[in-house]
Amino acid sequence: MTPAARVQASIEILDDILSGAPVEKALTGWARRSRFAGSKDRAAIRDHVFDALRCRRSFAAYGGSETGRGLMIGAVRSAEGNLADVFTGARYAPAQVTEAEKGRAFQTDAERLDIPEWLWPSFQAALKDEAEPAANSLQSRAPVHLRVNLAKADLPQAMQSLSDDGIQTHPHPACDTALEVTEGARRISHSQAYANGIVELQDAASQAVIAALELRPAMRVLDYCAGGGGKTLALAARAQDVQVFAHDANPDRMRDLPARTKRAGAEVTILTTDQVADQAPFDVVLIDVPCSGSGSWRRAPAGKWALTPDGLDTLTQTQASIMRNAAPLVAEKGVFVYATCSMLTAENDGIVDDFLSRHPSWHCGFRKTWLVSEGTDGFYSAHLTRD
């Protein structure tokens, strides 16, 4: 496909998404209907679509309309490209840009920074001087990070194995298991290091949340909201002699966990909701609760536009309820770990402080926010203990 034909395909996919189709469904639906497209075409189109979704408001302003075509005109204008090179009107290319398709000046900071208007005041209140850098970071692609499974290899060994497969990396400062991929990211899933469980795809802040825990031999550690098990596996890899348990209210989310655990050479006991109370108490209970994902909107930009005030309210109620339900699972001298991949106060300090005010025997000894502007996903974690 020509570059212009890829833009035309992106316009069609974006129109599908703007009329309500989930992003992955729109992309795979297009790929299925377009067997002529090769893997490079599909990857380039995916990049166009995700770039446009990250910058949906600013590109719409640059492009003069919030349509697939408006967003792609905005993308070219924002990159200071030449519209006439892409919007040629030739076969398979988008039609030429008309006089009417003018861009306009940004009306608000939130529009310029691609944050929903209603959310910008809370975003600023939470992040203060970091609000604008964080919003800027969310407009760009996320770096690719790997977690080195120290149970199988050290960092230099992992880097060498990846390099042998054409993947270049360097250590990431957020965590001593983290590598940032600088070249060859698309080869990771076919690499020996990945197949042998030496590396896993995981953002450096997600790794740092686990590295911040003090684990001692023979501890029993529960990942209560395990999902796909990214943090479960990071826990299991960090300390071979702790007993790691995984639970999720939706067990289907953990379906790949047994295979991933095997590949990592780790041991994890999966618990159903009925079993979890019988297995209590645990020395560490991690609740990596469902959240807005505001810290990972670079990876999942549709979430930025899908969040509503009511949706945020529902999320905070869920977060508070999980915290209430999981607290009794923590051993008397145990640690209760709250985590989100959000940077919003309502989902972070707001939830923890409300819990502390209702449960005076609990104290918070550690709180940290990882900022998206510092090169990881945005993350938050707090460690609570009892008197």
Ligand SMILES: C[S@@+](CC[C@H](N)C(=O)[O-])C[C@H]1O[C@@H](n2cnc3c(N)ncnc32)[C@H](O)[C@@H]1O
């Ligand atoms: C942010 S995701 C977890 C991501 C995962 N820890 C990881 O690192 O890959 C939150 C998870 O919480 C689960 N969840 C939602 N409500 C829950 C509840 N009441 N109890 C336990 N898990 C719940 C969801 O199914 C989802 O998998």
